[in-house]
Amino acid sequence: MTHPGAILLINPDWRGIGKQKQPQFKRIWQPLDLAISAALLEKKGFPVKILDNNIKRLSPQEIGRFSDSFDKVFVTSTPYDRWQCPSLDIRFFFNTIKNIPPEKLYLMGAHVTERPRAILEKSRARMAILGEPEQAILELAMRDLSPEIPPDISGIAYFKEGRFIRSSPREKIKNLDQLPYPAYHLLDMDQYFYEFLGRNFAIIEGSRGCPYSCDFCYLGMYGARFRQKSLKRLLDEVSYIKDRFQVENIYFMDLEFALNREFTISFCKALIKHDMGINWCCQTRVVDVDNDLLKLMKKAGCSLIHFGVEAGSPRILRGTGKGIRVSECVQAISMARENGIRTALFMNFGFPDETRAEMGSTIQLAVKLNPTYASFHLIVPFPGTRLAKKINLDPEAFPAHLYPHYNYAHHDLKVLKSVLRRAYLRFYLRPSYLMGFLKRQMRPGLDQGRLFFRILKGW
Numbered sequence: 001m002t003h004p005g006a007i008l009l010i011n012p013d014w015r016g017i018g019k020q021k022q023p024q025f026k027r028i029w030q031p032l033d034l035a036i037s038a039a040l041l042e043k044k045g046f047p048v049k050i051l052d053n054n055i056k057r058l059s060p061q062e063i064g065r066f067s068d069s070f071d072k073v074f075v076t077s078t079p080y081d082r083w084q085c086p087s088l089d090i091r092f093f094f095n096t097i098k099n100i101p102p103e104k105l106y107l108m109g110a111h112v113t114e115r116p117r118a119i120l121e122k123s124r125a126r127m128a129i130l131g132e133p134e135q136a137i138l139e140l141a142m143r144d145l146s147p148e149i150p151p152d153i154s155g156i157a158y159f160k161e162g163r164f165i166r167s168s169p170r171e172k173i174k175n176l177d178q179l180p181y182p183a184y185h186l187l188d189m190d191q192y193f194y195e196f197l198g199r200n201f202a203i204i205e206g207s208r209g210c211p212y213s214c215d216f217c218y219l220g221m222y223g224a225r226f227r228q229k230s231l232k233r234l235l236d237e238v239s240y241i242k243d244r245f246q247v248e249n250i251y252f253m254d255l256e257f258a259l260n261r262e263f264t265i266s267f268c269k270a271l272i273k274h275d276m277g278i279n280w281c282c283q284t285r286v287v288d289v290d291n292d293l294l295k296l297m298k299k300a301g302c303s304l305i306h307f308g309v310e311a312g313s314p315r316i317l318r319g320t321g322k323g324i325r326v327s328e329c330v331q332a333i334s335m336a337r338e339n340g341i342r343t344a345l346f347m348n349f350g351f352p353d354e355t356r357a358e359m360g361s362t363i364q365l366a367v368k369l370n371p372t373y374a375s376f377h378l379i380v381p382f383p384g385t386r387l388a389k390k391i392n393l394d395p396e397a398f399p400a401h402l403y404p405h406y407n408y409a410h411h412d413l414k415v416l417k418s419v420l421r422r423a424y425l426r427f428y429l430r431p432s433y434l435m436g437f438l439k440r441q442m443r444p445g446l447d448q449g450r451l452f453f454r455i456l457k458g459w
Contacts, residue, residue, distance in 0.1 A: 005071030006047040007141055009034040010063070011079050012096040013053040014087065026087070028054040029192055029203050031079035032253070035182030037137045043180060046141055050186040053096065064099025073100050074129075074137055077109030077119075081203055081253055083221035086110040086382060088403045097123055106140065108133040111403070113220050114383040116157035117164050118400040128157040131170055131221060132208075134179065172223045176208065177233045181240055189245050196304055196344060196373060197249040197281055202241050206234045206267075210255040212285075214308075214322045215386035216348070216379050228260060235270050242278060250280040257282035258289055265293065268300035279303050286324055286332035294339040304342040304372070307332060312365030313358035316351050321386065326365065333369045342372035347423070348379045350407040350416050352390060363423045367430070376423040378406040378416050 011031035031052055038048045051058070051066065058066060067073045077093045078086045087093075090111055097105060108129035112119050116128040129136045132155075139153050155170025173179065184202065193199045207228040210219060229237075241247045258264045271278070283306035289297075297305075309329045311317045317326060336343050347366055349359050366374045381388040381404055383395040391409035398404065406413055427433070 006049070006069065007041055008067055008070040008073045009038055009048065009050045009137075010073065010075040010096060011050070011052045011054060012075065012077075012093050013057050014092055015057075026082060027194060028052075029079075029081050029194070029201075029251075030182070030184065030187055030189075031076065031081075032182055032203055032205060033080040033083075033133055034074075034076065035184060035187060036179055037074070037134045038183035038186050039180035040134060040138045041141055042183060044138070044142065048183070048186065050183070052187060055188050055191045060095050060099050063096060067100045067104070071104060072106060072141065073104050074106045074108060074133075075100070076133070077107070077111040078221070079109075080205070083110055084218055084255065085380075086218065086403065088380065088405050089401060091401045094123065094401055097125065102126060106137075108137075110218060110221055110382075110384075115395055115400065116166065118396065120157065120159060120164075122400040126158065130155045130157060130166075131223075132172055135173060136170060172209070172225060172227065174227060176205075176227055176229045181237055184241065184245055189247075194249065194251055194281075196342070197251065197279060200246055200248040201251070202245065202247045202249075203251045203253045204234075204237060204241065205229075205253050206257065207254045207259075210259075212256070212321075212323060213386065214320055215390065216320065216351075216382070218382040218385050220384040222255065226256070226259060228263060231263065231266050231270065234267065235274070238271075238276060238278065239274075242276065248277075248279060250278055252280060252282040254282065254284075256284050256288065258284040258293065261288070261293065265296060268296045268302075271300040272296075276301065281305065283307070285322075286329045289332055289335065291335050291339070294335050294341060298339045298341050302341055304344060305336055306344045306346065307371075308346045309333075309365070309369070310346065310348050311351065311354075311358070312347075312361035312363070313354070316354050316358055319351065329365070330369060333371055343369075344373040344375060345369065345371045347374060347376045349376065349419050349423070350379045350411045352387075352407065352410050354410070356415075356419070359419045363419075363426050366423065366427050370433075374423075374427050376420055376427075378420060380404060381407055381409075 011034055014026050034050050038050055041048045075097050077090050102124040103126055105125040106127050106129060107119060107123060107125045112128045113130045116130060120128055136153065136155050154168045157166040193201045207226060209222045209224060209226045211224055211226050278301050280301050281304035286307050310320055310322060312326065314326055333343050345366065347362050349362065381391050381393050383393060391407065393404065406416055
């Protein structure tokens with residue numbers, strides 16, 4: 001088989017999201033899905049480049065010229081670490097692609113998955129990839145050898161002779177072990193960091209999917225079925241990235257890292273046994289941890305856990321479908337602190353019928369829990385979520401570049417913004433918190449301070 005030519009994978013520059021009604025502070029992390037796709041393509045002999053434009057920051061004109069030497073160009077609206085929480089305004093995405101010839105342009109990401117017709121009409125791209133993109137990218141590269149659209153590839157959408165066509169849905173990848181190590185060598189690895197962990201940083205996935213039904217979570221890219229890498233594969237991947245790229249700090253991007261308790265125990269014991277020496281963090285539910293597990297995780301190098309606490313009102317928390325209680329949040333954060341593990345909490349405002357008093361309860365709970373970090377947001381009815389259905393959201397009522405920025409069906413944006421600002425000021429300007437911040441090491445402290453002032457400036 002003759003390969004059709006070189007392939008370019010693009011992660012757009014996100015700086016434009018600062019103009020959103022609700023700012024989103026997206027960190028510059030490895031576009032993991034593009035790196036996996038690149039590795040699949042390299043195994044088949046395709047010349048591949050990844051342009052992470054958060055790092056390179058080429059202008060649209062420069063991107064257009066750069067793409068001239070590639071046969072196919074794949075651009076994502078939502079790299080892997082943002083599959084769950086897509087950007088609300090993707091004009092940056094359309095700016096990225098405007099000088100790429102439509103006949104070689106393929107689009108993917110959460111927005112493309114939810115609104116393929118609108119995005120294809122606006123972009124005139126050749127094709128949209130729906131859902132997990134890696135296998136579809138490989139199949140398009142292998143089979144798309146003529147101007148004729150291949151009819152046998154699942155999980156794609158396109159226009160043919162003016163008619164919109166959506167192929168059969170693609171099954172989620174069942175065996176994650178079959179995916180190659182991400183092509184980190186195609187990325188500027190020294191440019192990525194997480195201010196809560198440090199430099200020499202990378203993200204790794206150990207699983208995909210989540211079986212829970214939180215009404216605000218977008219799972220259109222992952223799906224609900226939980227799929228986990230084998231213990232050996234995950235350990236090998238950690239060893240590879242540590243030895244090959246000198247990575248010391250890892251964020252395991254699983255939606256529910258400790259969902260499989262026995263696997264988590266085995267993984268931590270293996271990290272200890274092999275003396276991996278990595279500093280790592282994860283995100284999981286408050287009901288997935290207990291004192292024994294947290295003690296083991298700490299010994300294995302876990303220094304930070306992200307918990308979705310969401311709300312301080314028991315009524316609101318029940319309404320989210322998350323299946324946790326305020327008392328369980330209190331217990332989990334307390335146990336993590338006792339075991340020397342820092343915590344970062346996700347808290348939200350603007351749930352259906354939420355009162356000002358209940359929003360105040362969320363702020364009070366954040367202060368009471370006293371985590372290391374608290375992240376406050378306005379809840380968004382992402383298309384494809386149960387919350388969007390609750391408010392009767394019609395995504396097609398929005399321009400192709402736009403998602404709703406908050407729960408406009410039940411709340412006023414001005415009020416929500418004032419609550420959000422009050423939450424950040426109330427939590428972070430406590431004298432006890434400021435004293436603790438000043439005692440931290442210089443480099444992480446500077447990075448965290450910049451983040452805090454970016455948040456306040458955004459609001």
